[in-house]
Amino acid sequence: MTLELKGTSFIAGERGSRTGKTFTAFSPETGEPVGPEFHSASQEELQIATANSSIAFSHLYRKTGKEKARFLRTIASNLEAMKGELVERASLETGLPNARFEGETARTCGQLRMFADLVEEGSWVDARIDSAVPGRTPMPKPDVRSMRKALGPVAVFCASNFPVAFSVAGGDTASALAAGCPVVVNAHSAHPGTAEIAAFAIADAVSECGFPDGTFSLLFSADYKIGAALVADRHIKAVGFTGSRPGGRALMDIAANREEPIPVFAEMSSVNPVFVLPGAAKERPDEIADGLFGSFTLGFGQFCTKPGLIFLPSGPGYDSIVSRLRHLCEGSEFHPLLTEGIRNSYVSKTTERGALEKAYEGFGVETCLFEAEWFEFLEDRSLAHEIFGPAALVVGYRDVADLHDFEAHMEGQLTVTFHAGADEADELPEWVDTFERKAGRVVFNGYPTGVEVCQAMVHGGPFPATSFAGTTSVGTRAIERFTQLVCFQDAPDAVLPEELRDGNPLGMFRMVDGVTGRH
């Protein structure tokens, strides 16, 4: 199969116009533009997309779990059929190796199929039935039944750093479609070609499965105007976003100021502190240095779970770990970052911390390892800020009391990581107790990059890591973000969704009069 990129938006089953402001992708390796030209969607096209998403919603809302599962699996198969083009284009637009996108495509298809399994099985809706007690005094007890249902059209923003798995057909889209919500995607201008290929996979699945045209749209835009208008659009009922803190906050503000405020599920910013306890530093300095280096330079340091802040105990362990980290950094080649903007931000923030600015081809930069003394770190709050790219700051602490002090002003994080020595296991519960309230995930003797897609995963955390600490953007719980609760009182059986009918026709787990089971 050969795909020809057209460079136009997908507007509810039609391709968009070629009249909007144009832009291209760039090769991070050369810094040169790569074809074709992409055309920004117009405000009118946006309105057509969202109005159709609203129409599609009333159809998707009624789709059974089986129908939604078939649709999600069709998207996955379509993506796999286009894998060659997808991998090649994503690699061209990001400067990341093909293997990365082999993996990302597998992850994306795995996510789609995970949600397909989830909605086909059905228990995720949290169906509950409280039976009537007509003879209760002073008032009869009504029959009350409730479950989660789709919320409405969802705006999804593609992430710069995950062109496949957190973009057009990524986790937010998969979970929104699984819930029964149409999706309008705002493409990231750094990888429009990758977006267009993934959009083909979804648009084809929409036709193949006979879903309404408004189920899916993709809007290209040379600037922020379309994204801002999308979040403000009255048809949109929720937003999924992965990106920078200022970007996420801007969308949160637009959403909060609407006549009808809507939730923005934004995953934004994290330095992912790693705490190496003295025993661990002593017992396995090389292993820890190798692991940290691998983790903070993975994907050229452009993961939201990159360990950007490493706490090492002062003393011999410190020196062994840092000298090995330095050695590994010196041996590493320069890396192209994803965009010129990311490169410039990286260069500006690293030179501010004393790195020398060097010119590399394309958007290339080199890894940066910074060090700070404890007092220096405490005095300069900016040292705890995220630098997106292959940089990390090592902070030497004097004793473990320092770390507890740090917790008091630590911002919310996606992850915190502890490395403990053989004799330090007893101390861990206290550490966890202190830090778990500030992070979505606590990692032990490991590294935070690599977010397993599974039932139990939480890719979340308190602000500014995300906008809602009660939610996750990875794992099956992600579907709950895009739902509303609906309740039926004294409803005739025929009126009820199958999930709530007598006799449990779908064989799901339900809570009936307080008892959970397949009944």
Next chain:
Amino acid sequence: MTLELKGTSFIAGERGSRTGKTFTAFSPETGEPVGPEFHSASQEELQIATANSSIAFSHLYRKTGKEKARFLRTIASNLEAMKGELVERASLETGLPNARFEGETARTCGQLRMFADLVEEGSWVDARIDSAVPGRTPMPKPDVRSMRKALGPVAVFCASNFPVAFSVAGGDTASALAAGCPVVVNAHSAHPGTAEIAAFAIADAVSECGFPDGTFSLLFSADYKIGAALVADRHIKAVGFTGSRPGGRALMDIAANREEPIPVFAEMSSVNPVFVLPGAAKERPDEIADGLFGSFTLGFGQFCTKPGLIFLPSGPGYDSIVSRLRHLCEGSEFHPLLTEGIRNSYVSKTTERGALEKAYEGFGVETCLFEAEWFEFLEDRSLAHEIFGPAALVVGYRDVADLHDFEAHMEGQLTVTFHAGADEADELPEWVDTFERKAGRVVFNGYPTGVEVCQAMVHGGPFPATSFAGTTSVGTRAIERFTQLVCFQDAPDAVLPEELRDGNPLGMFRMVDGVTGRH
């Protein structure tokens, strides 16, 4: 037991000062102030309350389900021990009969014990375990475990219309404490004495159970300043509110504009449309008229689920129902409303619709039944707005297509209700399908007032009914609002909360490798 009201705030285990701006409650029956004087909390007292709530949080976060259950049950027992004073004072401050508060106290204690049972059993935390697969390629699969935990200190706003069940010790407080969140309550100035009595019940339970002082505070305030400052306070991590749309929206805006935005779970406004289909109007006009009258005048029309908008088919059914409703209204006495503000708003909105203004003792008003032709209703959108108090609007529709037209511009509601005749059951699925996306609860052949407290209840709905359609403020799911998700990766068993340990020591329902059960 005799309680003496002091009129001062409860600040983390201490009573507040008597230096703030003073105010009193009023008797709605006479319109006269009733003692004692209440003293507004100072900004400094607010800060002491919230700072202590933050300290208390780190203790409450670690409390076991059993410990929290004992605390909640102690509050319930204390409330019951004070029931005489509570009922008498609530009746004095609201003009509502004692029997109402006998019921409301029982409901409040029932809620507290329901959450006690919930957290003692434990499965509500949605514990999930995905086991490690060390040999998986290309990457080993880590052990991942997660659950819901407490979010942080919660600000609770007392509702004007539920001085007991949605106020100091009401549903928001019960669900927040059950989750493990300290609570800072903003008292409603209309029933401060009732608030003080309920606060005694909680404060005593805090000491009896050895919970930290910051677990509970109650702030009195003569104006909105303390409430606004409370929502803006950095220690507060979520807000529970039941009240007016402008009030809820003001708090949402403050929360959204914080440096760290927080969720406001606001239950605000609903006209609770009732659709009487032609067959039902013909078959049981008297029963429907009696039921509607009882529902829209219950609690003098001051329930958020009051049916304020009644759709009747034009024709004979219309006339029978309306003439009986008019007869019932004429036979009803004037009623005092809760506050002078509510009375004035009711009088202004009802006179705007053509009612005659009459002067009654205290905050008294009379029931108002309005009628509108279909075109009149469509032209004047304000007719669909809520009037808080014993008023309802009857709209005559020409045929059922009219009702479908109405849905397109209907705002989100807490409830919608259908009355269908014996031959109309087949039409119901289509009705439900159209309307369920706009309401938290769909009621059949019944009336929306009376919100059953149970596992399946949803007291929620799309904006402006509430701020988050995915949540409920009544029923066990209300606890989820005040939680965050926490995940552990490759954690030693000793570090894990009991809920996530090997062997399931608490015997809860958990999802282990995708399978749900008590394992």
